[in-house]
Amino acid sequence: VENRVYKISIIGAGRIGGTIAHLAALKNLGHIVLFDIDEGLAQGKALDLSHSLATDTIIGTHSYQDITDSDVVIVTAGTARTPGVTSRDALCEANVAVMRSVAEAIKSYTPSAFVIVITNPVDVMTYVMHKFAELNRNMVLGMSGILDTSRYNYFLSQALGVSPKAVQGIVLGGHGDDMVPLPRLTTVGGVPLMEVLNQKGLDEHALTQVIEKTRYGGTTILNLLKTSAFYAPASGAVEMLEAYLHDQKKILPCSVCLNGEYDVRDVCVGVPVVIGQTGVEGVIELELNEMEQMNFKKSAQSVEMMVKSIGWTS
Ligand SMILES: NC(=O)c1ccc[n+]([C@@H]2O[C@H](COP(=O)([O-])OP(=O)(O)OC[C@H]3O[C@@H](n4cnc5c(N)ncnc54)[C@H](O)[C@@H]3O)[C@@H](O)[C@H]2O)c1
Numbered sequence: 001v002e003n004r005v006y007k008i009s010i011i012g013a014g015r016i017g018g019t020i021a022h023l024a025a026l027k028n029l030g031h032i033v034l035f036d037i038d039e040g041l042a043q044g045k046a047l048d049l050s051h052s053l054a055t056d057t058i059i060g061t062h063s064y065q066d067i068t069d070s071d072v073v074i075v076t077a078g079t080a081r082t083p084g085v086t087s088r089d090a091l092c093e094a095n096v097a098v099m100r101s102v103a104e105a106i107k108s109y110t111p112s113a114f115v116i117v118i119t120n121p122v123d124v125m126t127y128v129m130h131k132f133a134e135l136n137r138n139m140v141l142g143m144s145g146i147l148d149t150s151r152y153n154y155f156l157s158q159a160l161g162v163s164p165k166a167v168q169g170i171v172l173g174g175h176g177d178d179m180v181p182l183p184r185l186t187t188v189g190g191v192p193l194m195e196v197l198n199q200k201g202l203d204e205h206a207l208t209q210v211i212e213k214t215r216y217g218g219t220t221i222l223n224l225l226k227t228s229a230f231y232a233p234a235s236g237a238v239e240m241l242e243a244y245l246h247d248q249k250k251i252l253p254c255s256v257c258l259n260g261e262y263d264v265r266d267v268c269v270g271v272p273v274v275i276g277q278t279g280v281e282g283v284i285e286l287e288l289n290e291m292e293q294m295n296f297k298k299s300a301q302s303v304e305m306m307v308k309s310i311g312w313t314s
Pocket residue numbers: 011012013014015016017035036037038041076077078079080081091095098101117118119120122143144147175227228229230233
């Protein structure tokens with residue numbers, strides 16, 4: 001076990017970036033560099049966090065040189081949805097430009113870092129990062145599956161009257177309206193969900209409602225908050241960060257560039273991966289039935305179409 005201090009750079013010191021810095025500092029995961037094009041924002045948040053935790057291990061900057069030799073870079077930079085923006089895809093054009101500039105900086109200053117992308121539309125941004133920063137696919141992941149799964153687990157737990165911690169769900173596919181929750185492979189306290197639904201006298205309709213709430217969970221929060229969610233997205237990223245730094249070999253649903261798995265090639269989309277000290281140490285291929293595979297393919301195809309629409313040819 002390595003006993004050194006890790007360097008974690010967070011690009012974008014907004015709502016999600018700031019929350020990640022707070023969580024990572026609370027957990028003592030390493031030294032933190034908070035970067036933003038808005039210099040005041042990065043420095044102000046770094047100071048506030050430093051005062052809150054009585055630490056001198058967080059800096060705020062707008063100079064990319066400060067991310068040199070990071071162990072991990074987490075990318076939250078870009079535009080977020082505002083109420084009325086129903087699709088994350090609408091952010092694509094603006095955020096591709098942001099992603100290209102961040103990718104250039106990673107390539108120049110910290111090419112060996114493990115990179116976690118959060119900026120939306122996250123599957124497309126993960127692909128752009130993978131290509132422009134010239135990262136091996138084991139070193140770049142998008143965060144969304146953890147978030148979608150936590151929403152699914154929560155809404156399902158409320159329908160069943162159990163703790164969200166008792167539900168072990170799984171959501172595959174892109175982080176969009178065609179994400180693919182998998183009730184067939186969901187368990188509640190170790191018991192297959194279908195059995196639990198029967199016992200509780202709940203029907204398909206209850207399940208459909210849970211799935212709809214999951215699909216539109218982000219939009220529901222957006223309409224309430226007037227900005228997009230940030231606590232849960234930040235928690236998802238920190239779970240991935242810890243899995244990598246502490247070689248946990250956790251199996252987490254993340255957007256990864258597939259290379260023939262699930263019959264999909266050269267598209268980043270959400271599937272379970274094993275995260276350990278070398279990054280993505282494996283892609284778990286679940287046996288999907290015909291309908292699940294069809295829905296998964298549809299989701300992957302919509303990510304692929306979005307990548308094509310930005311003019312990227314691999
Ligand atoms: N993956 C997910 O599941 C998920 C969930 C929620 C939100 N998001 C996305 O995460 C991103 C961040 O959301 P947020 O709520 O923190 O937004 P935010 O507006 O609070 O923060 C974004 C920050 O990025 C900075 N920025 C913009 N361009 C930059 C550049 N070129 N270089 C460096 N910094 C730059 C801005 O100054 C801002 O401080 C958005 O794209 C949002 O849609 C993803």
